[in-house]
Amino acid sequence: MTPFARLFATAGLVQAADQIALAALPVTAVLVLHAGPGLVGALVAAQTAAWLVVSLPAGVLVDRSDKRVVLLAALTLSVIAMAAATLAAFAGSLAILALAAFLAAVGTVTFVLVQIGLVPQLVAPAEFPKANARIELSRALAATAAPFVVGFLAERLSPLAGYPLAASLALGSLALAYGLRPPASRIAAPERPPVTQAIAEGARFVLREPILGAIGLCAIFWNFAFVALLAIFVPFALQRLGTDVAGAGLAQGINGLGMIAGAAAAPFIFARVQPRTVLLFGPISSTIGALLMVLSPRIGGLPVAALAFGLIGFGPMLWLVMQTSVRQTVTPAHLIGRVTATIQVAIYGIRPIGALAGGLTAQVFGLDAAMMLVAAAFAISALVSVASPLARLTHMPTPSTAR
Incomplete structure (x- = not known):
């Protein structure tokens, strides 16, 4: 097995474990621990908060340490935390379950930072898009399948079955990762300033590099819009499209199918179009999808809304792989962890704001106004791309020599 094939297989198991755990948490909380909606929301928030709280210091750790050591430590933490979550569910301890869910997510966050940093060490620059497309395809498949798998296990086997499955997948990823031995960096280790200065160095690089700044700004507006859409879509579907919860869920599920299609088609598309085409198509297709969503109560109803979700999955997945x-x-090897973490924190920081803005707008001005807010935010994301260096990227940038 080649080093990249081993990384790819490891990443697939990590994403499967993480998505199963994410889907299992509310099921376990409701069916086993009899938690109410507010408590379930708090548990899910604790699990997802790791992406916001841990990313920046983890990015420093990834840049300063042997990536294999960090990768193994991250996966070990996930295995232990998911095993603890399993025991907490059996013991009926909400507090330990919340802590274990958070720590398991910390392991996943750190792994993802290492994974993105390892790809440039394992494949040639020309192969970056193909390699990233394969990894994102595994993530999209896991995200789409996990709710169905957890629901099936809860119905046919036990509501407690999700976390043991997640722990087993995490253990499998750790076993695979032990055989991964990436080549040593050819760059001498830079000086190590205090952690806060190291974090600031990564943020400054993002702000000063025009391409990265455009990617970050586009992602911020896109994620604001997408989470606002998720926050309002179910009531929008019930009240404006005349469907039920199952119909709303079916329409949202088309988003996952769009993501899978985008990741699967990415290598074929990238071989035939310029990078700027993909980097513009992603946010523009989302804007078109949002406009279809705005029009769906008057034209087409639920099928048009489902088509909109498909566009919002397909185009942005291509964009994600390319960016x-x-x-x-363009990022030097000694900064890749902090640069990735900076963009990640910006994305996860804007998501709660998007959810609150969507919900508040719907409450005060109505669901149609809230959907217009979603369309406007997607449109701003597209305008950022059109007005930025991303629109002039006719070929992949010259690789950074700091490898």
Whole structure:
């Protein structure tokens, strides 16, 4: 097995474990521990908060340490935490379950930072898009399948079955990762300033590099819009599209199918179009999808809304794979963890604001106004791309020599 194939297989198991755990948490909390909606929300928030709280210091750790050591430590933490979550569920301890869910997510966050940093060490720059597409395809498949798998296990086997499965997948990823031995960096280790200065160095690089700044700003507006859409879609579907909860869930599920299609088609598309085409198509297709969503109560109803979700999955997945490849190309190896963490924190920091803005707008001005807010935010994301260096990227940038 080649080093990248081993990394790819490891990443697939990590994403499967993480998505199963994410889907299992509310099921376990409601069916086993009899938690109410507020408590379930707090548990899910604790699990997802790791992406916001841990990313920046983890990015420093990834840049300063042997990536294999950090990777193994991250996966070990996930295995232990998911095993603890399993025991907490059996013991009926909400507090330990919340802590274990958070720590398991910390392991996943750190692994993802290492994974993005390892790809440039394992494949040639020309292969970055293909490699990232394969990894994102595994993530999209896991995210789409996990709720169905957890629901099936809860119905046919036990509501407690999700976390043991997640722990087993995490253990499998750790076993695979032990055989991963990436080549040593050819760059002498830079000086190590205090952690806060190291974090600031990564943020400054993002702000000063025009391509990275455009990627970050585009991602911020896109994520604001997408989470606002998720926050309002179910009531929008019930009240404006005349469907039920199952219909709303089916329409949202098309988003996952769009993501899978985008990741699967990425290598074929990238071989035939310029990078700028993909980097513009992603946010523009989202804007078109949002406009279809705005029009869906009057034209087409639920099928048009489902088509909109498909566009919002397909185009942005292509964009995600391409921007990750561009980011890996222009970022020096000693900064890749902090650069990735900076963009990640910006994305996860804007998501709660998007959810609150969507919900508040719907409450005060109505669901149609809230959907217009979603369309406007997607449109701003597209305008950022059109007005930025991303629109002039006719070929992949020259790779950073700091490898």
